[in-house]
Structure formats: structure tokens, C-alpha cells
Amino acid sequence: MSTTSLSxxxxxxxxxxxxxxxxxxxxxxxxxxxxWGGAVAADATAVSVAGLSxxxxxxxGDMTVSVGAGTPLSxxxxxxxxxxxxxxxxxxxVRRGATVGGLFATADAGPLALGFGSLRDLVIxxxxxxxxxxxxxxxxxxxxxxxxxxxxxxxxGAYGTFGIVAEVVxxxxxxxxxxxxxxxxxxxxxxxxxxxxxxxxxPVEAGxxxxxxxxxxxxxxxxxxxxxxxxxxxxxxxxxxAEVLSxxxxxxxxxxHRATVxxxxxxxxxxxxxVAPTRLGDLLTGLVDLGGSHVTAAPATGVxxxxxxxxxxxxETVHARVAALGGTSTLRAHPxxxxxxxxxxxxxxxxxxxxxxxxxxxxxxLGRGRLAPWLPVPTGASA
Amino acid sequence: xxSMSTTTTAASGTATALAREFAAVLPETCVITDEVxxxxxxxxxxxxxxxxxxxxxxPRDTEEVAACVRICARHRVxxxxxxxxxxxxxxxxxxxDGVVISLQKLRRILEIDVENRRAVLEPGVFNLDISRxxxxxxxxxxxxxxxxxxxxxxxxxxxxxxxAHCLKYGFTTNHVLxxxxxxxxxxxxxxxGPTAEQAGPDxxxxxLGSEGTLGICTKVTVRLLRKPEAVRTxxxxxxxxxxxxxxxxxxxxxxxxxxxxxxxxxxxMEAAEAAVGAGYTVESPSAxxxxxxxxxxxxxEQFAExxxxxxxxxxxxxxxxxxxxxxARVWKGRKAAFAAVGRISPDYIxxxxxxxxxxxxxxxxxxxxxxxxxxxxxxxxxHAGDGNLHPLVLYSESxxxxxxxxxxxxxxxxxxxxxxxxxxxxxxxxxxxxxxxxRMFTDDxxxxxxxxxxxxxxxxxxxxxxxxxxxxLCGERPGPFRPHPLEExxxxxxx
Numbered sequence: 001m002s003t004t005s006l007s008x009x010x011x012x013x014x015x016x017x018x019x020x021x022x023x024x025x026x027x028x029x030x031x032x033x034x035x036w037g038g039a040v041a042a043d044a045t046a047v048s049v050a051g052l053s054x055x056x057x058x059x060x061g062d063m064t065v066s067v068g069a070g071t072p073l074s075x076x077x078x079x080x081x082x083x084x085x086x087x088x089x090x091x092x093x094v095r096r097g098a099t100v101g102g103l104f105a106t107a108d109a110g111p112l113a114l115g116f117g118s119l120r121d122l123v124i125x126x127x128x129x130x131x132x133x134x135x136x137x138x139x140x141x142x143x144x145x146x147x148x149x150x151x152x153x154x155x156x157g158a159y160g161t162f163g164i165v166a167e168v169v170x171x172x173x174x175x176x177x178x179x180x181x182x183x184x185x186x187x188x189x190x191x192x193x194x195x196x197x198x199x200x201x202x203p204v205e206a207g208x209x210x211x212x213x214x215x216x217x218x219x220x221x222x223x224x225x226x227x228x229x230x231x232x233x234x235x236x237x238x239x240x241x242a243e244v245l246s247x248x249x250x251x252x253x254x255x256x257h258r259a260t261v262x263x264x265x266x267x268x269x270x271x272x273x274x275v276a277p278t279r280l281g282d283l284l285t286g287l288v289d290l291g292g293s294h295v296t297a298a299p300a301t302g303v304x305x306x307x308x309x310x311x312x313x314x315x316e317t318v319h320a321r322v323a324a325l326g327g328t329s330t331l332r333a334h335p336x337x338x339x340x341x342x343x344x345x346x347x348x349x350x351x352x353x354x355x356x357x358x359x360x361x362x363x364x365x366l367g368r369g370r371l372a373p374w375l376p377v378p379t380g381a382s383a
Numbered sequence: 384x385x386s387m388s389t390t391t392t393a394a395s396g397t398a399t400a401l402a403r404e405f406a407a408v409l410p411e412t413c414v415i416t417d418e419v420x421x422x423x424x425x426x427x428x429x430x431x432x433x434x435x436x437x438x439x440x441x442p443r444d445t446e447e448v449a450a451c452v453r454i455c456a457r458h459r460v461x462x463x464x465x466x467x468x469x470x471x472x473x474x475x476x477x478x479x480d481g482v483v484i485s486l487q488k489l490r491r492i493l494e495i496d497v498e499n500r501r502a503v504l505e506p507g508v509f510n511l512d513i514s515r516x517x518x519x520x521x522x523x524x525x526x527x528x529x530x531x532x533x534x535x536x537x538x539x540x541x542x543x544x545x546x547a548h549c550l551k552y553g554f555t556t557n558h559v560l561x562x563x564x565x566x567x568x569x570x571x572x573x574x575x576g577p578t579a580e581q582a583g584p585d586x587x588x589x590x591l592g593s594e595g596t597l598g599i600c601t602k603v604t605v606r607l608l609r610k611p612e613a614v615r616t617x618x619x620x621x622x623x624x625x626x627x628x629x630x631x632x633x634x635x636x637x638x639x640x641x642x643x644x645x646x647x648x649x650x651x652m653e654a655a656e657a658a659v660g661a662g663y664t665v666e667s668p669s670a671x672x673x674x675x676x677x678x679x680x681x682x683x684e685q686f687a688e689x690x691x692x693x694x695x696x697x698x699x700x701x702x703x704x705x706x707x708x709x710x711a712r713v714w715k716g717r718k719a720a721f722a723a724v725g726r727i728s729p730d731y732i733x734x735x736x737x738x739x740x741x742x743x744x745x746x747x748x749x750x751x752x753x754x755x756x757x758x759x760x761x762x763x764x765x766h767a768g769d770g771n772l773h774p775l776v777l778y779s780e781s782x783x784x785x786x787x788x789x790x791x792x793x794x795x796x797x798x799x800x801x802x803x804x805x806x807x808x809x810x811x812x813x814x815x816x817x818x819x820x821x822r823m824f825t826d827d828x829x830x831x832x833x834x835x836x837x838x839x840x841x842x843x844x845x846x847x848x849x850x851x852x853x854x855x856l857c858g859e860r861p862g863p864f865r866p867h868p869l870e871e872x873x874x875x876x877x878x
Contacts, residue, residue: 061632061741062770084638109580120585121557128831136831137824142737144554144769145805146543146592147812147823148850149832153556153588157581174638197498203612204678226681274578276499302499302578330582348572349586356586356838360831374583 009051011127011135011166018164019133021045024368024382027160029070029099033106036332037159038342041368043382049101052166055079057141063172064124064141069101069165076100081175088116088173090208092262101165107157107330111208111219111257114300116173119156125169126152128162131361135166143171154356160367161375162360176207176221180231181250184216184242189288189295192216192281196299202237204230211297212257219254260296261305268293268307269315269334275327277302283325287318302327310338319344343374350374397480398437401460405440408450413488415439424483427468427475428530431732431789432814436463436477443488445563445571445601451484452599453569461844464599466507466538469530471733472813474541474594474849484599486537492516493602499577500607501560506537506600510544513605522607525552528809529718540600543592545809547643547717548674550768552608554809556591563602564590567840571601579606589835594811595846597839611676614642615686616704618713619693620667624648624763627669628744630696631767634673635740637692639685644768645672646743650727651720651764651775658723661716662709664700671767672717674710720764721775728760728777730785732792735810736799740770746802750774750795757787761795771808772799797822812850818857820850 005028006021008014018025024044028034052068055076059065060083067076073087073094080086090110091103098108100119109118116122125139128151138151155165186195195216199206208219218234220227231244245253263270275283280302284295287306291314297304308314315331322329323344331342357364357375364378377383398416405414415421416438426433437460442448455462461481468475477483490507497520502513510531513524527546528534534544540562545554552558561575575587590597621627627646634641647655647670652663663670673689675682693701704710716723724731738746747763754761754776762775774795778788796806796816800823806816820829829851836843836851848856 059739059741061635062739063635064739107580107582107585113580117553117557118580120588121553130831134827134831136828138828138832140803140805140823142739142770142804142808144545144549144737144766144771144808146545146554146809147806147816148820148828149593149835150543150556150588150591151831151835153585153591154835156585156588158584162584174640177638193498200500200609203609205609205611222678222681223684226678226684229680230678272580272582274576274580276496276501276577278498279577301580303580326577328576328578328580328582343582347583349574351570352566352572352574352586352839353584355841356835359834359837371583 005046005048007048007051011052014047014049014052014164014166015129015133015135017047018129018131021047024365026367027105027164029102030072030097032093032096032098033102033108033332035334035336036106037330038370038372040370041377041382044368047164049099049164049166056167058083060085062141064143064169065172066125066141066167066169067100068167069099071100072097073100073103080172084175085172086175087122087170088112089119089122092258095258096262100168104156104165104168105158105160111210111298114209114298115207120153122170123152123156123168124171126155126165127167128155128165130163131363131365139169141169158367159370161371162357162366164366178222178224178227180220180227181245181253182218182220182231182234182242183245183253184238186211186214186216189284189297190281192284192297192299193278196277198238199234200300202234204234209298209300210257211299212260215253216299217253217257257296260294263294263307264333265307266335267310269310269338269340270305270307270332271315271318271329272303272305272332273318273322273327273329274303275322275325279325280304283321286321290314290317310335310340312340315340343371346374401454401458401482402438404454405438405451408454409440409442409447413441413443415441424465424477424485427470427473429471429473429476429813429815432473432476434477434479436483437480439483439485441485441488445565448484448599448601449565449569449571451482452565452567455482455844456568456842459842459844461847463846464537464541464595466535467533469534470538470542470811470813471735472807472811472815474811474813474846476814478847486535489601495520497522501604502607503602503604504536505602506535506540508536510534510536510539517607521610523610524558524605525608526555526558529721536603536605537600540591540603541593541595542809542811545771547645547766550644550766551640551642556588558606559587559591559603560606561604562587562590562600564598564600566598567842567845594813594849596836596849598845613679613682614674614676614710615682616672616674616710616713617690617693618662618670618672618702618704619698620664620670620700622668622697622699624669624747625744626696627671628767630671630693631743632741633692633696634689637688639688641673641689641768642676643672643674644766645717646670646763646765646767647717647720648763650760650762651724654723654727654762655716655720657726659715659719661712662702663716667699672713717764724762724775724777728779730778730780732776732778732788734772734774734776734792734795735807736772736796736804737808738770738772738799738802738804740768742802743767743770746772746798749798753791753794757791759784759788759791766808769808770804793819814849817850817852820852
């Protein structure tokens with residue numbers, strides 16, 4: 001990335017910056033995921049959306065909020081908490097100041113995805129600036145809305161290609177009155193799917209279900225009496241070594257989970273993988289044999305995060321093994337200069353990705369290189 | 384504009400040539416060219432719009448669908464995919480001289496994967512049959528459009544269908560993991576994968592709700608949920624629509640997310656009661672059906688809270704449906720309400736606008752005024768929890784009230800947009816509301832959506848004439864764009 005950097009303070013300035021800057025442009029926010037995905041073109045001008053920050057409109061009665069894409073999610077959560085509301089989303093890197101736009105563009109998600117989905121499910125409207133300076137909106141301020149194409153979905157996980165998100169409208173949920181965490185030791189990764197089902201087969205409805213450090217953590221959210229009863233029941237149903245964690249132990253366990261997911265090792269590559277839940281245990285067991293470590297896994301959604309040696313061959317193998325199961329994999333944090341592949345084998349849908357990209361940004365100015373080789377850098381363009 | 388009257392098939396020579404090509408890839412019985420056969424495909428649930436297609440084909444698997452699409456692509460003939468034809472916005476309305484590709488022969492449930500909690504389906508599977516097949520395993524498919532007994536999952540994918548319980552559980556887009564899609568050139572791609580979380584742009588999400596304009600879904604994998612342990616349902620009468628609306632607000636303020644909150648006014652209840660005898664109080668100005676589900680202890684606690692809130696807001700009768708049969712009866716009335724309106728009016732139009740929930744009382748008052756101004760009755764049945772209105776405009780075709788009713792219905796949808804809402808919550812834009820899109824979106828917004836369409840279908844053969852306003856459909860120009868109220872108030876800005 002070049003040292004040139006622009007910091008527009010409004011939608012108009014963002015539009016002008018994108019339209020009038022020659023050559024490739026990369027959108028930046030808090031910089032918490034700058035090395036995720038494919039490497040951006042070396043001569044790209046950074047256009048920061050950090051100046052588009054703050055709540056535009058919060059409608060507590062409608063449980064919606066619109067914000068600038070550069071709003072740090074942790075700031076937004078603090079504001080919303082005053083009304084007893086939240087964005088039901090808890091990606092690990094939120095703690096490092098990640099912005100709403102960045103979390104959305106990288107398709108990040110946290111444990112609550114089990115109950116609430118990811119930002120793809122929570123964003124109900126979006127304002128985007130295209131490479132040619134066109135400003136467009138889709139969706140709106142109501143949760144239920146099927147009018148027109150849902151452009152937000154195209155931009156979710158697009159890493160700033162197709163367009164730069166300027167504003168988003170989010171649906172909100174109430175902050176839970178109470179939570180409990182039930183922990184259950186898990187012997188090994190192969191036992192992970194069965195451990196997950198042991199919880200999901202009960203009626204207690206876990207809001208998040210994650211394995212970290214040899215334990216399965218089940219988060220229960222609800223009313224004080226409700227979570228108390230559910231936690232007690234879950235421990236009884238699971239039997240054996242299951243226990244309700246004290247509030248301090250629960251906080252520590254979830255902090256440890258976030259720290260593991262959000263690792264930025266200087267000698268390893270962090271990968272996010274997803275396969276059908278029943279395949280997750282065997283996949284991860286094999287990846288640990290390959291040198292994988294620091295595994296966190298969600299046995300009910302099939303998604304896991306792990307570190308592997310920052311070796312091109314190893315990362316390639318991870319992508320290939322996941323793809324063989326029909327799954328999904330993305331490169332996250334990795335040592336600067338490690339030439340490891342960001343994406344797995346090119347999916348059949350890449351043909352659509354490419355033709356839509358041609359219609360949105362024919363010179364591929366925005367986020368050039370981020371989705372390569374799914375979206376190849378145009379011939380003759382800087383890479 | 385597509386005429387109200389039926390147009391006979393033009394260019395029959397082309398139709399004959401096409402039919403010959405289709406017959407080379409399909410059994411003869413799967414190619415319909417006779418007038419009577421074609422006529423049964425001339426409209427969907429929006430019966431005011433009719434167009435007889437040139438040919439109807441009934442492929443039996445993905446390869447046959449792709450072969451049919453390739454023939455259309457080669458001849459540059461537009462095609463329209465069709466499921467059960469229950470859509471209410473004309474999404475499956477045929478195109479002049481175009482082909483209808485019916486998915487009704489792709490109706491197998493390919494897999495119920497209990498351990499991974501998902502079902503793999505062909506597009507012609509009925510929505511309710513998914514839950515029927517999953518039921519013995521304690522699982523179900525959450526999105527439940529009122530037409531779920533007869534609508535297909537392929538149609539649900541096209542329309543991003545909702546239903547009464549999407550307040551808590553979300554819409555079709557929140558439940559589809561993976562799709563096999565035949566693109567407009569006849570190639571086959573996979574969108575999505577075995578996990579909800581996906582690497583890269585979410586093309587699956589773009590396709591969902593695109594109303595058949597981006598390709599044809601030939602296989603779909605959906606998530607199944609465990610049936611909740613407890614379900615509590617209450618039917619509460621209120622002395623006014625406002626009181627019912629305030630009750631919904633108070634429930635939200637109490638941080639309770641019910642599985643469903645439905646509101647009916649007296650006219651809707653009168654109709655539903657006459658049809659199915661659901662136990663509604665027809666004299667009551669309004670009533671709410673509130674349903675909670677989840678773990679038993681929490682459900683009971685919140686149910687007591689909801690009952691208290693209803694009483695506080697002056698509920699005149701609280702009827703707890705305390706058995707599965709009784710619950711089914713209460714819901715049967717609600718789900719039958721649309722059709723039941725036929726008992727109190729010879730004809731009616733179903734509208735589908737959305738307003739921010741806090742503006743419910745305001746929009747209902749305005750709708751009542753607009754109705755009385757033109758001398759038409761409007762019954763209201765709707766998803767109160769998420770502000771999705773279903774005003775039923777009652778009229779008499781024989782009394783020549785159609786155009787007046789159609790105009791009122793359109794104005795109601797546009798009013799929803801003015802109040803910060805949407806033209807459609809779940810029925811889609813289709814042919815019905817394409818001309819109103821300019822009220823909700825700018826030319827730039829729509830042009831960017833068109834770029835998506837170009838990316839998927841450069842030739843524009845896939846269900847053309849839907850969603851987007853066209854001069855042919857809407858006259859010279861669509862209605863003018865009006866700024867969002869928040870923009871007018873200076874709260875948000877476009878530029």
C-alpha cells in the first residue's frame with residue numbers, strides 16, 4: 001500500500017476521494033484486519049472511513065440504528081447499552097477498536113452468530129460509494145423489507161471491492177438481563193461434534209457454543225430466573241464434569257476465547273474455516289497434525305479459527321482440505337511478508353463474481369488484489 | 384403496462400420452433416403448447432395481471448432446466464421460472480412471447496440431515512412439507528409464509544419469504560445455506576456452502592429475494608431448527624387499534640422478543656370468524672395474537688409479563704390458547720384471513736407495505752382516512768411486531784371499483800415509504816410494484832441494482848420486466864423519488 005492516505009469526513013468527501021483519486025484505492029478503518037484476505041495492490045491509495053463515524057439515527061422503539069461505517073463497534077455498543085439495546089454481534093477483534101464497516105466488509109463474526117447470524121443478517125440497509133463516484137443505497141430502516149436487490153449481501157465479505165460502504169443501518173436486539181456459561185470438558189477435537197450435539201439436543205437453547213482450551217462453553221442468555229433454571233438443567237442433562245461457571249470464571253473463559261481467535265502471531269498464519277458440523281472434528285484433528293494450534297471451534301455452526309505454520313504449502317493444504325468438504329476458508333492475520341494464499345480453490349460462483357465486478361468497477365480500482373485469484377487483478381493493472 | 388385482458392400468443396412460428404427444440408431435450412408431455420394448457424400459467428396469485436406464455440416447459444432435473452435455459456439463451460427468448468404460482472406480486476407473470484420454466488417436477492426432498500440440522504431440497508418442495516419431514520426428528524423449518532401448505536421453497540428463495548414467526552426467527556435469507564443455481568446462460572453454479580459463514584462476497588444473499596431475475600434455483604440447502612420446548616399463545620382484544628399498537632411497543636420495551644405478534648382489526652376478524660370460527664371477538668376493534676416460544680421456564684416468565692402488559696393497556700379479553708388444538712384454531716383464523724375476506728367483499732387487493740413499528744398507529748389512521756375518502760373499506764391483518772402491514776382493500780369489480788381500489792392500494796404502499804418504511808415486506812415487487820420503486824429508490828440506486836443484474840444476466844433474459852420500473856410498464860417516467868423523512872429532517876444525508 002502506498003503512503004498516500006485520504007481521510008474524508010463526510011459522504012460527499014468520501015465520494016469525491018474515491019472518484020477523483022487516480023489508480024487503485026483501498027478502504028481502511030481501524031486497521032484491525034489490514035492483513036486479512038489477499039494483499040492489496042502496492043500502489044493503492046488508502047481512503048479511511050474513520051471520519052464517517054458515529055450514530056446517524058437511533059430509533060429505540062424500532063430497534064434500528066444507522067451509523068457511519070467508521071464507527072468503532074465497541075463505541076456503538078456503549079451508546080446502545082444506555083437504551084438496553086445492542087448489536088447482537090461479538091467478533092473478537094471488536095476489542096481492538098474494529099469499525100462497523102470493517103467488520104462487515106471482512107464478514108467477521110463471533111460466538112453469537114449461532115443465535116443471531118453475522119452482520120449479513122443484522123445489516124438492513126447500506127449506503128455505498130462505487131469506484132465511479134456513484135452513491136447508492138439499498139434496504140432501508142425497517143427490518144422486514146424485500147424491495148429491490150440486497151446490495152449489502154454483495155458487500156458483506158467483499159473486502160472493499162465492488163464499493164466502499166459509507167453508512168449502514170443495523171437491526172438491534174435487547175441486552176439480555178442475565179447470562180450464564182456452562183462449561184463441559186471435551187477430551188479431544190474429534191469429540192467436538194458429539195459434544196456440541198449433547199447441548200443442542202437439549203431444550204435449553206444456547207446463544208453461543210464454542211470450544212476453547214479443551215472445554216465446551218455454552219452461553220445462555222435470558223432473564224435472571226430463566227438462565228438460572230436453564231443452566232441447572234443443562235448441567236444435569238450433560239452430567240459428568242459439566243459445571244456452571246462463576247461470573248468471573250465465565251468472563252475469563254470468554255476473554256480467553258476472544259484472545260485466541262484474535263491472535264496476531266509473528267510466526268503463524270491464522271485461518272478461519274467452516275464445514276458441516278459433523279465434519280469439523282475430523283477436519284481439525286487433521287489440521288492439528290499438520291501443525292495447527294490455538295483452535296477455537298463452534299460445533300453447532302461448523303466454524304473454527306486456528307493458527308498454522310505460515311508456510312505457503314501448509315496454508316494451501318488447509319484450503320484444499322476444507323474445499324474437499326465443500327467448506328469455506330479465509331486467511332486472517334499472518335506475518336508481514338509471508339506469501340501465503342488468502343483463499344481456497346476458486347468456486348464455481350467466481351464467474352458471477354467476476355462479471356458483477358466488471359459491472360461495478362471495470363478497472364478494479366477498489367480493493368484490487370483483495371479477492372485474488374477469485375477476482376484476478378486485471379491484465380496490465382498494478383498488483 | 385401489461386393489459387388486464389389476455390393477449391393471445393404472438394409469433395406462433397417462433398413458439399413452434401422453440402417447442403421443437405425443447406422436445407429434443409424433454410419428454411413430449413413436459414412441453415406445453417396448447418392454448419388451454421398455456422392459459423393455466425397466465426398469472427400467479429396476483430390475478431389482475433395476465434399474459435399467456437409462448438411455451439411452458441416442465442423439466443425434471445437440473446440438467447433439463449439448464450438445457451431449457453440454454454435453448455432460451457441461444458434464441459434470446461426471455462424466460463420466467465415458476466413454482467406453485469402463489470406469489471402475490473406477479474413475480475411469475477409470463478413475458479410476452481416468453482417461456483415459462485415450471486419447477487413443479489423438481490419436488491423431491493433429497494435429504495434430511497438430522498445431525499447437521501439441514502434439509503436438501505428441490506425447488507418444488509412445499510414449504511410445510513419440509514417441517515413435516517423434519518418433524519419426527521424434533522426439527523422444523525422456521526420461515527412460515529401463510530401460504531406454506533401450497534407455496535414452494537423455490538418460490539420462497541426467489542421472494543425471500545417471511546411469515547408470522549420471522550419476527551424472532553428471520554426470513555428465508557437467514558435460513559438458506561447453499562443453492563445450486565442455473566444462470567441465464569445455462570451454466571450451473573453453487574452459491575453459499577455448508578456453513579452460514581462464507582468466505583468472500585455473499586452471492587447467495589444477493590440471489591435470495593431477487594425474484595427470479597438472476598437465475599433459477601434448482602437445489603437448496605436450508606437450516607432446520609430444534610422445535611422449541613414450550614409455546615405459549617394468547618389472543619388479546621383491545622378497545623382500539625392504538626391500544627393494541629401501544630401494547631406491542633410496551634412488549635418491545637420490556638426486552639421481550641416474541642416469536643410472533645399479529646394484529647387484526649374488526650373487519651378482518653369478522654371475515655376470519657365467518658370462515659373458520661377461530662373464537663375471535665368480532666365486535667372488538669382490534670386484537671393481537673402474541674406467541675412466545677423457547678425454554679419452558681423463560682417462556683412462562685415472559686408470558687406472565689406479556690399478560691400483565693396486555694391488561695395494563697386495557698385489553699378487554701385475554702384468551703390463552705392452552706392446547707395445541709386451540710393454538711391451531713387461533714392461527715387458522717389468522718392465516719385464513721386473506722381468503723376469508725372474500726366472504727365480506729366480492730373482490731379485494733392484498734397490500735404488503737412496511738412502516739417502522741413505532742408509526743403503526745399513524746399509518747393505520749391515515750389508511751382509514753384514505754379509504755373513506757374514496758369510499759372503500761380496508762381490512763387490516765398484519766405482522767405488528769415488525770411493522771409489516773397487510774391492508775386488504777375491499778372492492779367490487781362488477782361495480783367498476785377496480786381502478787379506484789388499485790390506486791388506493793398503491794398509495795398505501797407509497798405512504799409506507801413516506802413514513803420511512805418499504806414498499807414490500809414479504810410479497811415482493813414483481814410486476815405489481817415496479818412502477819413504485821422510484822418512490823423508494825433514486826435512479827442511481829436502481830441503476831446500481833441493474834449492474835448486479837447485468838453481472839448475473841447480461842442479456843436480460845431472466846424474468847425481465849420485474850422489480851425495475853420500465854418506461855413501457857410505467858409510462859414515460861416512474862413516480863418521482865422523494866427523500867427519506869430522515870433526510871428531510873436533516874438527520875441523514877444522501878450527499
